[in-house]
Amino acid sequence: MKTLIASDHGGFELKEFLKETFKKEGHDFIDYGTFSCDSVDYPDIAFKACEDIVSGKVDRGILICGTGIGISIAANKVKGIRAAHCTDCFSAKMCKQHNNANVIVLGGRITGPELAAEILRNYLDEEFLGGRHETRVDKIKAYEEKMYK
Numbered sequence: 001m002k003t004l005i006a007s008d009h010g011g012f013e014l015k016e017f018l019k020e021t022f023k024k025e026g027h028d029f030i031d032y033g034t035f036s037c038d039s040v041d042y043p044d045i046a047f048k049a050c051e052d053i054v055s056g057k058v059d060r061g062i063l064i065c066g067t068g069i070g071i072s073i074a075a076n077k078v079k080g081i082r083a084a085h086c087t088d089c090f091s092a093k094m095c096k097q098h099n100n101a102n103v104i105v106l107g108g109r110i111t112g113p114e115l116a117a118e119i120l121r122n123y124l125d126e127e128f129l130g131g132r133h134e135t136r137v138d139k140i141k142a143y144e145e146k147m148y149k
């Protein structure tokens with residue numbers, strides 16, 4: 001399973017922390033930038049990362065901006081992306097089990113590093129449950145097909 005990680009400057013420090021922490025736990029995330037604290041625009045980061053997820057080059061993603069809001073709004077504009085902005089562990093678990101989120105979003109200025117790592121563990125370890133949840137996710141996919149040709 002290939003997992004990318006990407007942030008703007010507001011999420012840079014958290015991205016670096018999560019990369020280091022998860023490397024020790026056996027997860028090697030593919031780093032899509034940004035690579036410093038210099039100001040960048042979160043839509044550019046989101047679109048580049050999400051296009052590689054929907055094309056199948058990468059399986060899933062972790063996106064981080066200051067609040068987690070801007071980058072999740074941008075990510076969810078990409079057809080095929082289901083990005084879940086999570087600030088707690090239960091939501092992180094559910095966004096995979098029920099929504100089959102292919103992107104988890106964190107806020108570097110909102111969620112402390114240790115909590116962010118725990119939220120991420122809850123997401124990475126889960127599986128989509130399918131069944132009635134699949135019916136619902138399929139409705140989102142059908143809507144995307146109709147609206148974004």
Ligand code: RB5
Nearest residue numbers: 010065066067069070071
């Ligand atoms: C950047 O200053 C900040 O606006 C961005 O990281 C994010 O919080 C936007 O939603």
